[in-house]
Amino acid sequence: MRPYLLRIFVTALLFSLPFITNSIPKNVPPSQSVWFVASQSDKGLLYLDPLAKNDVGHLVSVPEACNPNDPQYKKFVAENFGEGQSYNIFFRGSFVGTAVFNQDKEQQESNLVADSGKRTLIPAGLSGLASTEAPRSRADRSRAVTPSEEVVAMRIAKESFKNVGVPNSLLPKITVDKLERTYLLPSRQPSLVGSFSIDISEQEGLIHSLFLIATKRGSKYHADLVWSKISRGETDNEKMQLVDHADMFGDGQDEVVVDIWYYENYSYRVYRREKNSSKWQQIFETGILGCE
Numbered sequence: 001m002r003p004y005l006l007r008i009f010v011t012a013l014l015f016s017l018p019f020i021t022n023s024i025p026k027n028v029p030p031s032q033s034v035w036f037v038a039s040q041s042d043k044g045l046l047y048l049d050p051l052a053k054n055d056v057g058h059l060v061s062v063p064e065a066c067n068p069n070d071p072q073y074k075k076f077v078a079e080n081f082g083e084g085q086s087y088n089i090f091f092r093g094s095f096v097g098t099a100v101f102n103q104d105k106e107q108q109e110s111n112l113v114a115d116s117g118k119r120t121l122i123p124a125g126l127s128g129l130a131s132t133e134a135p136r137s138r139a140d141r142s143r144a145v146t147p148s149e150e151v152v153a154m155r156i157a158k159e160s161f162k163n164v165g166v167p168n169s170l171l172p173k174i175t176v177d178k179l180e181r182t183y184l185l186p187s188r189q190p191s192l193v194g195s196f197s198i199d200i201s202e203q204e205g206l207i208h209s210l211f212l213i214a215t216k217r218g219s220k221y222h223a224d225l226v227w228s229k230i231s232r233g234e235t236d237n238e239k240m241q242l243v244d245h246a247d248m249f250g251d252g253q254d255e256v257v258v259d260i261w262y263y264e265n266y267s268y269r270v271y272r273r274e275k276n277s278s279k280w281q282q283i284f285e286t287g288i289l290g291c292e
Contacts, residue, residue: 033248036051036087037049040120042124044115045114045115046099046121048114059270064289090244091121092141127259153214160223176196178241180193192221196209224273238262239261240258264290265289265291268289269282
């Protein structure tokens, strides 16, 4: 089922529940926080997609909406989407404002929504994170890449595609889907985070995809995470893109949240640096979202 149909199922359930005003505290410790992926409409509304719960330093799954009659899911909705419930909004690790769940606008939009009072908290076309966690002060140092940084990122992407067997003849077809420069705590050096693709759709809809995180050490960028998908057909296509990054555990280290898009549905994945290493490891993944 497509994501918008999932939201409609959720909305139907929300109106069948007795809401609890301010059902949980506005700000809770990181060890008890619930996290959502947030995107903003041009109406100032934030669409919230449940991601995970922080269970004393570990991310755990939250109940999915595919079975709206599940008691655990009903409990989750009642606790986290009551009228007046507020959420702290983060973008590229920085606290950017608050939004409040609004039941009336929920009905109008057929989405899980929070009202930011027409303030733009998340740039158009990008995603951020929302949480019940207390905000922390941090400057947003992300920015668009320079032409020279894009050249570096493309070089790393070409080498990475070659390493997974893409022939040299296809490398000129690499395109940048999304690329930005940011800082991932605790590193004080910039990182390039990007998604790339090779569209050979004339061959049965094939699109090869790659995602990477490269961090500057000395004068050069080095790849610390590379994910790739070599497609065998249109229904086998996958694409990974950055959702956002944030210090989700309150320990001074960023986690990176990505989404993975499949033929008809999607999932979220969270990465964290390995202990005493620059490499990233997967620490959490949702189930396949969108229902079937």
